[in-house]
Amino acid sequence: MAHIPLAATRSVTGIPAGRLAMWWVLASEIVIFGGLLASYVMLRLQHPEWGDEAAHTSTVAGAFNTFVLLTSSLFAVLGHRAAEHGDGPRAARFLWMTVGGGAVFMLVKAFEYTSEITHGYTLFRSVFWGFYFTTTGLHGLHVVAGMVAMGLVAVGARRGQRLHRVELVGIYWHFVDVVWIFLFPLLYLAK
């Protein structure tokens, strides 16, 4: 006999359990990315010469990827709106468009990595490149994880099932977008 778990219906905070859990996940993510970025900023301020290394990152590719992520975030939130209106198939379409944005982002990143590595800018070349590959690599993993989760949610949404998950996966995706908004100036613009 199917039943709704107690944890899914009880909420002292007044926030639905799924959304509350997502915010706690993001709080832990802030510590992960925040720690990395804080460490980078600390060292970057001590080493202005890192600007010469940052000059080898592609501003065009970084800017294009920022555009792609901002646009995919728009699709994600439009999917959320469609889900709130009970239009599961439309929400699913927007989610798949968001997944497409993530794929384009990763494709551009793959080209960037290939170009940088073939020019000798590898993980262990210097502390700057260590930070570059660690932060963008970890961010890329989050993009891939978001794409997989979004695909799974889209399959259900298309059938009109569990539409509240559209919002949850969207919140996660926007967070990934916010992280990139900070990575872009730190790694691509400050030269």
Add this chain to the structure above:
Amino acid sequence: MTDTGHSAMAGPEAVARPHPNYVMVWVILLGLLVVSILGPMMGIFWVTLITAFVVAVIKALMVAAYFMHLNIERTYVKYLLFTILLLMLVLFAGVAPDVMKRAGKNWEHVSPTSGAVERPRH
């Protein structure tokens, strides 16, 4: 300009909330992206600082407020995120003096790359 959802989402998650004009928010974000790219091209430190980093903060706040709906989210979530960000500030403030300031007499710095040892001048 807003519209309101009809709480079509199943179960306890169903809460009708207003939706802003998301396309307009996206257009503004793209405008800010252009500013953040053009600013650093001038090569002036303060212009770079404002256009790249202050604009990044504004963009992040806009995404958080309008796409993540933090502007209408419960206060609990705002306190949660504020507390975590405060912890990050504590981390930075606790470690930064050791990394960025080399005052006093009882320290030495070993370069991670060359192994050279640096000590205070007495």
